[in-house]
Amino acid sequence: MYCVIFGSLSFIKYLAVLSSIMSDVLIKPDVAVHGKRNAKTVTFSRTPRGYWRRKRDTWTSGQARFTACKSPLSPKDRELLLDHTHETGFHGDNGSSFTLAWVGDGTGIILVLSTVSVPSDSFHEGGSTRLYRSEDYGKSFHDTSNAINNAFIKKDFGISTGPGNPQQVILTANVPFTETRGGVIFTSMDAGRKFRSVQLPFHPAQAIQFHYQDPKYLVAISIDDGLWLSQDFGNTWSEVHEGVQTFTWGSGITLFFSSSPKGTVEAARRGELILRRTQDFGQTFTTIAKNIFSFGYIGGFLFTSVMEKLGSPRVIYVSSDQGDHFNKAQLPSATTEQFYSVLDGDEDMIFMHVDNPGDTYFGTIYTSDDRGILYSKSLERHLFGGEAKSDFTNVTSLRGVYLTNILEEGGLIRSVISFDRGGQWKFLKKPENVECPENSKKCNLHIHGEHSPFSGIPPMLPLSEPTATGLIIAHGSVGDSISATRPDVYVSGDGGYTWWGTLRGPHLYSILDSGGLIVAVEAHQDRQINSLKFSTDEGQCWNIFNFTDHPIFLAGVASEPGTKTMNISIFGYRPDDDDQPMWVAVTVDFDHLLTRECDEQDYVMWLAHSEYGSDSETDGCVLGYKETFRRLRKLSACRNGRGYVVSKQQSPCPCTKEDYMCDYGFYRHEDTSECLPQPGLLNQTLEICLNGNLDDIQTIGYRKIPGDKCEGGFSPPRKEDITKKHCEKLSPSSSSSLPKGMLAVIVVCTCIGLIGLVIAAALIIMSRKTNCRRRSPAYRFTVLQLQEEEVCVNSESGPSSKRRSLEGPDDSDDDLIE
Structure with missing residues (x-):
């Protein structure tokens, strides 16, 4: 789902980025919500011959010299854009929040909920809601509140749309918990044109969850911890289990959930939860693990954290067959003061963060083999800052690229990038048009990740899209380390190898036309705005338009x-004649400015991951093969169009050491490709337990990166034998298939979160404390348990919110798992 909650008018200060899940794991910021505001108007002209006149300006960005390019917009083009700029004022709407959701794919349909909240008691929030609908990409909106009987819709999780951009929509009404009949939802099969009211037999405690492929299958947890299921898009519901803490869809119609056998709020903290699954919509259940703390599902892997013995540290067990068999992951154990976090993953490999002991705000990233069992050290001192914020970012515009930040000794935060799925990490290159600050000993570009906007610094996270090959837009600074001063905007067109300083100061930005068009709006706190900037050459030069x-x-x-x-x-508000804020939506249509369809002359063949001027046989080889893309020339001012698809050619490469990760017990020496044994593990045979049998692994330190397709070349020896010696494995004492109703448990209260956040994607597998209040988690990024295509972000943190920082440790860790 693409859903945005615009923050309260009284204190719009912090931003949030909303996006859909991509590659089944990460979040792509397609829709953004922000609360920064400013105004800056610059006018330009265009030469009579119609060519862009480019002017270089040099700024002072912090202490760095910053050169950028301006392009004028001709009066004719300005008038053309004005003719296709549409402003809608939601008169009489001084609601505290706006929630926006896109419905369908290419339909142009947007639903907007304007909500006025009136707190009444601790269990129910009253107020009013107006529903608006647009069928032309936001150029005009119509009040359709009567379609939902003018009901008050929940502000925090009131709107949900089906996976894969279908036209199914669910609105959840805010009904008092004292209502014995249960809650009310409104369902639509035609993108919100008509709604049907459905009386629920329960009160939902969180958003209705769609099946990730088939929208007619719905799941919800009630306020009394019941697990409810519908097989007909919400028309009828049945309770399939009681005492449920968390749930997630697995493969097909498999549904995993954890429950408490003792009905105590301490069950999760003590690791007394039971992990069960149903593969027939709750007719029968199978207990697949006992005495767990938490679990998650990603990329076909089912994870759970357990305490093998009373008082011992927690460990991770993983299953690749939907819970039939579990194997212990070869990772360091974690005490109750530490946590595990899955940063990213697919069917080939998992990125796992393991927290360092103590309040260090950093840990180690490990990467798995294709079974999710053997883990190799990928990056040390990985920043995992206040409120469990991770800066780990998957660059979706180019294969194998990841960005994150490390916390060096001395407290400096520096950015690193990997082009081979965590095999090696490097510092980012300084942009050519930015000068280093004076007295800078190490001059690199550093990118603001999730920890930074959490601290109120940049208004938006790094942005990339699979259809915009190689393009990355991000906030950052140049120098020894990341700066806490006002950041600037940087752009890379080659997947992060080189960067360009493009906009001074913080902005909100969006990628349109598959990368052929970029739009940005200045984002400051204290001024109103009336202009936007757009670029057709990947941010090299910008035009300014007063909308x-x-x-x-x-x-x-x-x-x-x-x-x-x-x-x-562009959404915002302005005071009306009565000094009451009024919501405003302004939609700018570039369809009539870039009218020429791109032809073959507008495209160029581009070898990804290639070093300029290199004629090496392995130039461009990443993960065992080369990719040559057909991509738009920077100076071609044309439109890719809706029919544009990414075109690429692949060719295999010979294997080198760069195609291998360091195996378990080895580490890659700094600035080399050599894998060296960790102290104490030299010449030792590694034994791991697989399905109850010991698996002996002998290696000289190299393991091919999962998903690598190289052929021939370097091939280190590696031998794996399964002995007859048995070992411990995770299995319930009585795993059996039981009929529905025979696994009744006492209802408990839990706060292990199921809601996901945007801006960095991580699942906390285990945590420090468990707090039992049913409230929105402070951080909310439980991606492994997040319904695909459904993300809702609330930007109402407010300036008064207390935030845990690197400088001031907080004794309270209730925010990690709720």
Whole structure:
């Protein structure tokens, strides 16, 4: 789902980025919500011959010299854009929040909920809601509140849309918990044109969850911890289990969930949860693990954290066959003061963060083999900052690229990038058009990740899209380490190898037309805005367009997910005649500015991961093969169009040491490709337990990176034998298939979160403390248990929210698992 909650008008200060799950794991920021605001108007002209006149300006960015390019916009083009700029004022709407959701793929349909909240008691929040609908990408909105009987819709999880951009929509009404009949939802099969009211036999405690493929299958947890299931898109419901803490869909119609056998709020903290699954919609259940703390599912792998013996550290067990068999992951154990976090994963490999002991705010990233069992050390001192914020980012515009930040000794935060799925990490190169600050000993580009916007520094996370090959847009600074001062915007067109300083100061940005068009809006806190910037050459030069004569306080920018659109919507508010804030939506349509369809002359063949001027046989080889893309030339001002698809050619490469990770017990020496044994493990045979039998592994330190397709070349010896000696394995004492109703448990209260966040994607597998209050988690990024295609972000943190920082440890860790 693509859903945004614009923050309260009284204190719009912090931003949030909303996006859909991509590659079944990560989040792509297609729609953004923000609360920074400012105004800056710059006018340009265009030469009579129609060529862009480019002007270089040099700024001072912090202490760095920053050179950028401006391009004028001709009066004719300005008038053309004004003719296709549409402003909608939601008169009489002084609601505290706006929730926006895109419905369908290429339909242009947007639903907006305007909510006025009136706190009444600790269990129910009253208020009113208006529902607006647009069928033209936000150019016009119509009040359709009567379609839902003018009901008050929940502000925090009131709107959900089906997976894969179908036209199924669910609105969850805010009904008092004292209502014995249960809650009410409104369902639509036609993108919100008509709604059907459904009386629920329970009160939902969180958003209705769609099946990741088939939207007619719905699951929800009630406020009394019941697990409810519908097989007909919410028309009828049945309770399949009681005392449920968390759940997630597995493969097919498999549903995993954890429950408490003792009905105590301490069950999760003490590791007394039971992990069960049903593969027939709750008719029968199988207990697949006991005495667990938490679990998650990603990329076909089922993880669970357990305490093998009373008082011992926690460990991770993993299953690749939907819970039939579990094997112990070869990872360091974690005490109750540490946690595990799955940063990313697919069917080939898992990125796992293991927290260091104590309040260090860093840990170690490990990468798995294709079974999710053997883990190799990938990156030390990985920043995992206040409120469990990780800066780990999957660059989706180019295969194998990941960005993150490390916390060096001395407290400096520095950015590193990997081009081979964590095999090696390097510092980012300084942009050519940015000078190093004076007295800078190490001059590199450093990118703001999730920890930074959490601290209120940049208004948006790094942005990349699969359809915009090689393109990355991010906030950052140049110098010894990341700067806490106002960041600038940097762009890379080659997947992070080289960067360009492109916009001064913080901005909200969006990728349109599959990368052929970038739009940005200045994002400051204290001023109104009336202009946007757009670029057709990957941010080398920018045009400025004044989209309104009446400036607004910026709340956010939104574009249709998937980058195919040519429309951008800017949301904000301005005081009306009665000094009451009024919501405003301005949609700018670039369809009539870039009218020429791109032809073959507008495209160029580009070898990804290639070093300029290199003629090496392995030039461009990453993960065992080369990829040559057909991509748009930077100076071609044309449109890719909705029919554009990424075109690429692949060719295999000979194997080298770069195609291998360091095996378990080895580490890669700094600035080399050599894998050296860790102290104490030299010449030792590694024994791991696989399905109850010991597996002896002998290696000289190298293991091929999962998903690597190299052929021939370097091949280190590695031998794996299964002995007849048995070993311990995770299995319930009585795993059996039981009929529905025979596994009744006492209802308990839990706070292990199921809600996901945007901006960095991580699952906390185990944590420090468990707090039992049913409230929204402070951080919310439980991606492994997040329904695909459904992300809802609330930006109402407010400036008064207390945040845990690197400088000041907080004794409270209730935020990690709730």
